[in-house]
Amino acid sequence: MCRVPPLSPRTSPTISWKNCINESDPPNLQCGSIQVPVDYGKPHCEHFNLTFARIKTNGISCLGSLVYNPGGPGGAGSDVVFAHVLKGISVWSAELLAQYDLIGLDPRGTGLSNPMKCDPTIWNQRVSMTPQNEEEFNQLVENNKAFSESCRNLTGPIFDFMDTASAAKDMDMVRRALQEDKLNFLGQSYDSQLGSRYAGLFPQNIGRMVLDGITDVSLPGTAQLLIKSNTYESTLNEFFKWCNTTIQCALINQDAPGIFDKLIGTANTNPIPAPGCSPLSEHPCRSDATSEEILTEVQLGLIGFNGTVSFTGWPALSLGILEASKGNATLLSRPIITTPTSSDFSFLGVACFDCKATSISHIDLLLKRQMTSTLSPHTLGATQTYQAQAQCTGWAAPATNTNHALKPKKIAQLPELLLVNSLWDPSTSIVWANLLREQLLSARLVLRKGAGHTSYFAAGETSRAMDGFLLRGELPEQGTTFKS
Template identity: 30%
Template sequence: MLVRTAAAVAGITAVTASLIVANGASAEEASTPTPRIAWKDCNEPIFQGMDCGTMRVPIDPSRPSTGTTQLALVRRPADNQAERIGTMLMNNGPGSSSIEQLRYAMIGQLDKLGGSFTKRFDLLAVDPRGVGHSSPLRCDVPLKGRGITHFPATEAEFNALKAHNKALAANCREKNGPLADHVDMASTARDFEYVRRALGEKQLHWYGITYSNLLGRTYAKLYPGRLRSMVLDTATNDGLPPVERMADEMRAAEDSFNRFAKWCGTSESCALNGQDVAAVYDQLVKKANAEPIPIGTTGRFMNGEDIQTATQGHLVMKLVTWGPFGKALKQAIDGDASLLSVDPDKTLDWTQAQIQACQDMPPAATNWRQYANLKTMADEISPHLGGAVQSWTYMAGCLGWPGAAKHSPASGPVNGAPPALILQSTHESLAAYNSGFGLAAQLPGSQVLTNVGDDYTMYMISPCVLENVDRYLADGTMPAPRATCATPS
């Protein structure tokens, strides 16, 4: 009896493994026992009534010697368990903690504004490997050392940037071991399959923002049929060549800045009201390049390049960040860059984002001549920001980084993905409006819901978006063709 039972178990295991391999997993992954999630009651007040968990997953199933890494999870049970639909994975941007995203959503009254998200779904925040609370990557070498510029004007400055990046990469690998080389999108997507198996769910639901929209696409490509729905907020399109993708982002950020400058110069709620804000900004950048502005009493300074690099993040949500950005610019003009130096995204770790990017994003330039040509393009299409957008920061930070990016865009339609509802604003600093349609083309049956405005995370601020998303989550009903929403003013 024992032998027959063992044989039966072995047979079931073999069948299960073959099904998993057929769905895109490796043989090594299929043979890996499903990790267990160790759940306990969360002890932080903001997470009261929620479950906090950890689980260990293989760093690289094909190389057991690389060991395991620990993931951190927080689960908020659905309010209405009788009408519960399933588990919604909450995901964030590159290098950004999903658990901290959930924290700030709760502070922002997610309980009251969350619609079907909170009523009918268990919300599950899983920090990606190496990010946030999941065995976070730590490095001792700064992303930009003293005298290093991400916008080199000479070949010597370009070579100095590459040398600095090599030293950074060596330090990160020394401090973090094999994990530092395994935070690419495919490895991260594999972890979510381990999570699904550990939960015992047949299918999951996906909510993504920017980077994690592509992560969700990658998960659906590797594990067809494992997602039931996808709500993708502020899509980027990695199907474009790297230069075109960067140019789109530059145009989007420059457009956002121009809209901010117009609003700020005419709004009584902006600290620079009544001024030519674009001209004031340009003068601030020029002055800071000549004489960096102190950041309070920290002993640190911001130059003009630093100000331009920080700007995109201060433009992401008109309703939330534009007013404080005007105040930060005014403070910098008065000689203190303290407010300007703080990224509005409190969930983000730039070092962790940089390491992810070096493994996922093919570079738009790899040598000095290519780099100089791109700077010419940046100055032409982004005269105020000078092309200082995230994709440029990642490209600059990855020069000299060992190994090639493991980028794997969809080469064609991802037939294993559910039709996605893509929420795309017409004027968002992180992603061009047309990017939403590029991603929709990769996911058959998907639809873009246009939001006329300057914000992302539209679900919590636009009743129109909330209504359309709730309907889609309930039964898959898409918005009417050419449906458009608008951010409340």
Template identity: 30%
Template sequence: MATSRLLRTSAAFLAATALLISGCSSGSSSPDDEASPGLTTEAGAQRPAEEATLAPLPASTPAGLRSYYDQKLTWHACGNGFQCATMKAPLDYSRPEAGDIKLAVARRKATGPGSRLGSLLVNPGGPGGSAIDYLEQYAPQPASIRARYDMAAMDPRGVDHSQPIECLSNKQMDRYTETDQTPDSPAEVNKLTTAFRDFAKGCASRSGKLLSHVSTVEAARDMDMLRAVLGDKKLNFVAASYGTFLGATYAGLYPSRVGRMVLDGAMNPELDSRTTNIEQTAGFDTAFTAFAKDCIKRKNCPLGTKSTQDAGEQLSALFKKLDAHPAATGEDRKLTESLAGTGVIAALYDQRAWPLLRDYLAQAKAGNGRGLLAFSDSYYERSPNGSYSNQMYANPAVNCLDLPPAFTSPEQVRAALPSFRKASPVFGENFAWAALNCAYWPVKPTGTAHRIEAKGAAPILVVGTTRDPATPYIWAKALASQLSSATLLTYDGDGHTAYGRGSTCIDNTINAYLLDGTVPPKHKVCK
């Protein structure tokens, strides 16, 4: 059961399923006209007419933070040409004297030839994705970029190598992921809310005071400290998915310190939690429709060959069947409706997973749930030995701190179900109930929805994919319209994010910006 939908790149999922990267052609034609940012979403939810704007922090370093900004890192070799270190930051920026948090940092020095351009920090999203693991294994690192930049990463506070949030044992997490997320009775609603409560209690007991200090604003302040410690006057940053919210937040807090910043698969900070969830639901519906259009053209499509609507109805029927009779997987765990839904959602992050998704859906219809379970495990970052990364713990910890909850009671979810079902007949109910998780969180939120303008920042490149499931294209358009110095680069294609996923046009445009500062023309579209 996904407590909230991850906003991260598909790199880890693709690596786990060993998919080949296919090429995409570039072009300059305009994509189909998309819904533009406004007061009403595609699903009928209302956006706030006006939100507060994130205000920049003072340019001078506060006296209480000078020792942190002046610290010297002790680097050591940590394999494959990387160096690792630990950076100290205040747990509570309002009371830096109250104690430290230790943050893991990694880098690979510029290889040359060519003059060094400084450090280039990367973040894969999540929230909760390990930036260090992403840098070492998956991050797009063309030789031309590696030659000129020190590639660097820091796991945000509460994530993986940086004092990770912990919540449940592995066995408890197994049971949690299997919980029915489309309850059909009061008893099942009670079981779901109990699971959310127990999850939150586990986080409170295992992670304590850290839960109050893992917000995006605090992570952005940590990034500025790292910028100074690395000796850079400006922050150069390539981020994907949730990482775009982290980067935009940095730009809003420190506009004069923005260097070259790429925000790929952008979020819209103006949206409250409920609207964010509805629009992401619509995004996954768009991605499923694209998959279904491709599938029904094939004789062996497990969802039939009639129409995308019929394909959706067949998928819903499969979920209903699994709800009543979970499928065998060849191990102790069975494929439940919840795990199957997560497996399908995971595959929609990247169209290169479509062939396997077709195979695994066919297997599930025949009573073999092993393939969809593997997809679900990849989404949850569950290892074959049954252990989980802390991604699913850090994810709600950050989300529930950044925004007030989408819903505060099951009654509110029921009232909103029609809007979610309209956004996606297949996934709407699942997403609506998943958005209830923050209602039981043990720490009150510290953030609210807001605009980010970052007036005075250097040019920022915002990248959006037209059929992105996790970060819908309308979010990229919205963020680009907010940031005073942003240019929108569009990838007319499928899947989550665009950089390093096969489009020569996208990659060349971003690399030229990173290497030469060349900003593409407005409204540039790649295929």
């Protein structure tokens, strides 16, 4: 019988504050944790530590706390906080940090919050996500099953409750623990899904909310795949146009689309050697690269147009494509994971609980690839969405958070929100941004006329508009398109 006292709506969890790294941490850096239920359906049973990193404001007029997460799913807000404070990488504006305590949240199963642990040796096995027959499909399913069972065994009870609905309830526990009447939130990428789910559950608790790089998983899986494939393809086409206009592109004055297509075609039958890779190096990677692996790495390479905290920019991507076309895929080789707590693992941990895997044979996946290959001929549908649909087949636990409909009575209670998307984002589509705006009736949608994933870190007009809303409640006109 479970004996842990439940947390009632009238009580708040107590935050345990401590140093994040050691006693030499800067005075404005703290890490806090609270006890929250593993299963909100049984709040009197097992709890775990939900953890977050805080940058204390040095300002005079504090607006309270601003909760932040970079998305993923599986991204840890604490990682971005550490990059800003400990590595000197400027992430948030000085004005924002002068007015808010910045809370870098690690959702359940990520970062410092009971991270999902899995066997990397199973993950590193090369099993194709594009099976050509039933035998290859069964190999994929068996690998997925073995990998997810390793995750369940190593992670513990939280493995079965990594869905976004539970994470949204965790976030309200954080609000209560911080003794904030309202939640102020900046969510990027997949955490726009966390924000919209929170909005659907706790509309009365929202202060100022900005969702940057919109994901909407309310549509069926095939439609999700089509939208994701299209946004990857359109961004890659922008990359090709950019290559024709700047000496920063290693492919300038060359047929970049033709070179790319030939590379993918070649690697489909003969993996491209990656002589600079070694499983024993500081950043281990495979000794060669297949077409599906190259397509995955290229999508990641398109994320940072000018380079971000985590990704190099388009010039580096162009060099990787050029070298791979000449027989050296070192820059586009898939990393070998050596840690049991990779964010790639928690990505699947969330995705497989939020979206139901519907493929029961190799024909199901083949038909999806035929669809995306026809409509996205360069990228062939090799997206993170397809990865999830393929790798969640055979997962050790069924999806539990598949009803993403927002209730009209709840939505009617929402204050004004700000939604942001770039026109050419390889990961989050302007289609999703428009779909979410139609569901969140009080939301304003603004766009950045540019490429790359999310907009706050671009530090341009769009970022300043987000600051304007978070700091002063200033909302741009609906449909405003910023140049930077």
